[in-house]
Amino acid sequence: MTEPPKEKKDAHPHHRISFPGLHLGGSKASKEQPQNPYASLDWKIESPPAVMHGDPENSTGALVSGQLLLDVKEEDGLEVEKFEGHLDIHVIQKRPFAGHCQSCSNQVTQLKTWTFLSEPTLLSKRIHEFPFSVLLDGHLPASTDNSIVAIRYDFTAEATPKTGPAIKIAKTIDVKRSVQVPEIPHHSIRIFPPTNIAASVHFTQVIHPVSTNTFNLRLDGIVKHNPDAKSVEYWKLKRLSWKLEENMETVAPACDKHAPKDAETGLPTKKGAKRTDARTIAHADMHSGWKSDYSPSGCIEMEIQCALPPSAKAACDIKSRDGTEVTHQLVVEMVVVQEYAPTAHPKHITPTGVARILRMHFGVVVTERAGLGVSWDNEAPPIYQDVPPSPPSYSCDVPYESVEDLTLARQSQDIGSRAQSPAYEEHPPFPLSPDGH
Ligand SMILES: [Zn+2]
Numbered sequence: 430m431t432e433p434p435k436e437k438k439d440a441h442p443h444h445r446i447s448f449p450g451l452h453l454g455g456s457k458a459s460k461e462q463p464q465n466p467y468a469s470l471d472w473k474i475e476s477p478p479a480v481m482h483g484d485p486e487n488s489t490g491a492l493v494s495g496q497l498l499l500d501v502k503e504e505d506g507l508e509v510e511k512f513e514g515h516l517d518i519h520v521i522q523k524r525p526f527a528g529h530c531q532s533c534s535n536q537v538t539q540l541k542t543w544t545f546l547s548e549p550t551l552l553s554k555r556i557h558e559f560p561f562s563v564l565l566d567g568h569l570p571a572s573t574d575n576s577i578v579a580i581r582y583d584f585t586a587e588a589t590p591k592t593g594p595a596i597k598i599a600k601t602i603d604v605k606r607s608v609q610v611p612e613i614p615h616h617s618i619r620i621f622p623p624t625n626i627a628a629s630v631h632f633t634q635v636i637h638p639v640s641t642n643t644f645n646l647r648l649d650g651i652v653k654h655n656p657d658a659k660s661v662e663y664w665k666l667k668r669l670s671w672k673l674e675e676n677m678e679t680v681a682p683a684c685d686k687h688a689p690k691d692a693e694t695g696l697p698t699k700k701g702a703k704r705t706d707a708r709t710i711a712h713a714d715m716h717s718g719w720k721s722d723y724s725p726s727g728c729i730e731m732e733i734q735c736a737l738p739p740s741a742k743a744a745c746d747i748k749s750r751d752g753t754e755v756t757h758q759l760v761v762e763m764v765v766v767q768e769y770a771p772t773a774h775p776k777h778i779t780p781t782g783v784a785r786i787l788r789m790h791f792g793v794v795v796t797e798r799a800g801l802g803v804s805w806d807n808e809a810p811p812i813y814q815d816v817p818p819s820p821p822s823y824s825c826d827v828p829y830e831s832v833e834d835l836t837l838a839r840q841s842q843d844i845g846s847r848a849q850s851p852a853y854e855e856h857p858p859f860p861l862s863p864d865g866h
Pocket residue numbers: 527530531532533534683684685686687
């Protein structure tokens with residue numbers, strides 16, 4: 430579907446920006462409910478944890494199914510006028526378009542509604558079960574909570590009795606995504622002109638939030654014979670540092686009140702502000718740990734363990750249609766210094782005074798472990814008749830005006846990092862592999 434999402438009017442009553450319930454998954458209530466003495470409402474999820482298998486383009490989505498349990502405690506039964514429920518995708522902007530505006534901070538899009546009872550019904554004293562199910566389309570973003578945006582799936586149901594307060598339930602469904610880890614590590618070769626150095630790396634492109642991943646590196650072209658000058662030049666590796674960067678971005682849409690008005694129609698325009706943040710979730714600085722061979726066809730080899738401890742709190746990669754994105758890249762930086770020796774006296778090694786920083790960027794995907802889970806279409810959970818043949822899609826392809834030029838942003842980043850290391854000449858790597866930056 431291409432129409433913009435319907436924003437619900439009840440997005441306004443949310444008064445908190447952080448929701449502790451987001452972390453609790455589907456098993457605990459996210460809000461306190463007023464008590465109704467005559468009946469209570471609970472739920473029982475029967476489907477496996479909601480995991481989207483595969484990337485947004487190819488995933489068949491996640492099926493959530495369960496029962497609502499309406500426990501009527503009154504001996505004479507309870508007359509219920511209606512009983513309805515809905516599932517919303519709730520985006521919470523941490524840096525909203527207009528600060529302190531609840532409408533700018535909360536975007537709520539209804540994914541599914543249920544009518545369990547549409548007309549007044551007398552329910553006897555017992556637990557009444559109302560099945561529900563929803564197929565979450567594979568392109569929908571996983572639940573997330575980072576410094577600029579949170580995405581959660583809010584399930585609410587409400588039974589309206591003829592007398593007394595409404596009987597409500599509010600839960601969050603934790604939606605995860607698991608992208609398959611390739612069995613063979615990715616191989617990439619980077620060269621660093623004007624040196625002859627070539628880096629051959631093997632690394633895991635898809636990693637898990639808590640994991641240790643091996644990065645194999647070999648540097649060739651570190652020995653160069655100059656027959657005319659009767660000398661040999663060497664590149665010595667002095668330092669290697671790596672870091673795993675987490676980049677977050679989202680578009681904080683303006684609510685109708687805060688959106689600039691169209692000059693001709695006077696209607697609010699679709700406008701949003703790009704929000705970005707970045708952090709380093711793991712890093713290491715190494716001054717040794719590699720094998721160096723300075724024979725004529727010598728090379729430097731090393732195996733690096735890139736550990737992501739639980740304290741890193743790595744967020745999984747996300748790309749949603751409303752502009753929210755979480756990506757990761759591994760940045761490897763090597764300091765090499767040049768030395769030379771006369772061919773006749775190979776032991777008389779002298780520094781030439783030239784040093785360089787060799788920098789490489791590798792895109793990596795952080796994803797949930799698939800565990801024992803399999804895609805919903807490969808198993809047989811309970812499916813109720815209300816599973817829609819074509820699930821609702823959360824579409825937000827709004828042409829926001831204030832989106833920055835990514836090319837410019839990247840250039841300015843490069844200039845910034847170059848300014849931090851004035852001691853060395855620096856040559857950005859020239860990527861040979863299609864994944865290069
Ligand atoms: Zn606003």
